[in-house]
Amino acid sequence: MTNLTRVALVFGGRSSEHSISCATAGGVLSAIDRSKFEVIPIGITRDGAFVLEQDDSQKFKLDPKALPEVQDNGTRIQFPSSTNSREMRVIEADGSSRSLGNVDVVFPILHGRFGEDGTLQGMLELTDTPYVGNGVLASALAMDKHFTKSVLSQAGIPVAPWFTVSAANWKTDAAQFRRQAEAFGLPCFVKPARAGSSVGVSRVDDWAKFADAVEEALQEDKNVLVEQAIVGREIECGVLSGRAGGATRASVAGEVIVRTGGFYDFASKYLDTPGIELVCPANLTSTELEQLQDLAARAFDAIDGSGLARVDFFLTETGFVLNEINTLPGFTPISMFPKCWIESGFTYQELITELIELGLETVR
Numbered sequence: 001m002t003n004l005t006r007v008a009l010v011f012g013g014r015s016s017e018h019s020i021s022c023a024t025a026g027g028v029l030s031a032i033d034r035s036k037f038e039v040i041p042i043g044i045t046r047d048g049a050f051v052l053e054q055d056d057s058q059k060f061k062l063d064p065k066a067l068p069e070v071q072d073n074g075t076r077i078q079f080p081s082s083t084n085s086r087e088m089r090v091i092e093a094d095g096s097s098r099s100l101g102n103v104d105v106v107f108p109i110l111h112g113r114f115g116e117d118g119t120l121q122g123m124l125e126l127t128d129t130p131y132v133g134n135g136v137l138a139s140a141l142a143m144d145k146h147f148t149k150s151v152l153s154q155a156g157i158p159v160a161p162w163f164t165v166s167a168a169n170w171k172t173d174a175a176q177f178r179r180q181a182e183a184f185g186l187p188c189f190v191k192p193a194r195a196g197s198s199v200g201v202s203r204v205d206d207w208a209k210f211a212d213a214v215e216e217a218l219q220e221d222k223n224v225l226v227e228q229a230i231v232g233r234e235i236e237c238g239v240l241s242g243r244a245g246g247a248t249r250a251s252v253a254g255e256v257i258v259r260t261g262g263f264y265d266f267a268s269k270y271l272d273t274p275g276i277e278l279v280c281p282a283n284l285t286s287t288e289l290e291q292l293q294d295l296a297a298r299a300f301d302a303i304d305g306s307g308l309a310r311v312d313f314f315l316t317e318t319g320f321v322l323n324e325i326n327t328l329p330g331f332t333p334i335s336m337f338p339k340c341w342i343e344s345g346f347t348y349q350e351l352i353t354e355l356i357e358l359g360l361e362t363v364r
Helices: 018-031 119-126 136-143 145-154 167-172 174-182 207-218 266-270 286-302 336-343 348-361
Strands: 005-012 037-044 050-052 076-078 087-091 097-102 105-108 162-166 188-192 202-204 223-228 233-240 249-258 276-279 308-316 319-326
Touching: 005 018, 005 348, 018 037, 018 348, 050 076, 105 119, 105 348, 119 136, 136 145, 136 319, 145 162, 145 223, 145 286, 145 319, 162 167, 162 174, 167 174, 167 207, 167 223, 174 207, 174 223, 188 207, 202 207, 207 223, 233 286, 233 336, 233 348, 249 286, 249 336, 286 308, 286 319, 308 336, 336 348
Parallel strands: 005 037, 005 105
Antiparallel strands: 037 050, 076 087, 087 097, 162 223, 188 202, 188 223, 233 249, 233 308, 249 276, 308 319
16 A cells, blocks of 8 residues: 555657657656655657656656657556546557556646647546646646737736737738738747747748748747747746645746847757856846746736746846746756746755645645
């Protein structure tokens, strides 16, 4: 008989951020408190198969030369099928079936679509299975940059000016959208509405490259944001739900310093690109930090957040402008979200424990 809390750690997935999710899993597997938690590692292949993975953090270590990936080993995971059961089962490659026991909580660490966007959260809510992180509404809302900006603007939180282009409208009137973008001036940014880790994001410094940037973003999503560039320091803040219904908590700030003249893209975040420095804590005045934390908490509450988020800002000459909310931020040991909370008093292991315990106590 074990008194350990059984945690189903779900990672990989169908999005373009598959490998980063696997690297996050490697970090969690290496640090989770084994005196409190028993882990069931569940990988989702790029084709969407749920497989029983190895409990091996080294297998999913972030290596820029060989990014980690979930391979189809022939097993298939069966989640609880009703509100009366928490039992999880695995069908082995030979067709036999065995129980993995009752799951206490699911810890989804899926970045991007089909995991961070509310789809997996909805499946878990159908069977009243507790899970870590944001619910269906907050996950779906924050995944779509257009609707996030719309909600935050309504809440009085400053965001960069933008407009949204659909694939259908781009096909019929690309010239009109280029003229609309030209009103922003150069540079401007072109982003998929629903993608993360800066996948498909382009900084446009030459109008001759605008169409290519839109086409690249449309490879990730059917809707594309065109944003006015904001000049300012890139400041990020971690957010956690309060315990037992308490107030939302915000961490100290971190700063992304780009010394190359580019921007903080996928390679910069995960592939050890030179010229990028993550500074935590950021050099802010006490007043600036207080303003940042207040805005981060307000933004989290505005989307009905729960569990965790990383809220990204630009600090301009006139104050903070919110860039985006990430409801399942990078969680590798080198990622900004853990860095901010470690500087705020948690260890990496304690932060994992805090998130699981928040998931167990959250009322959906």
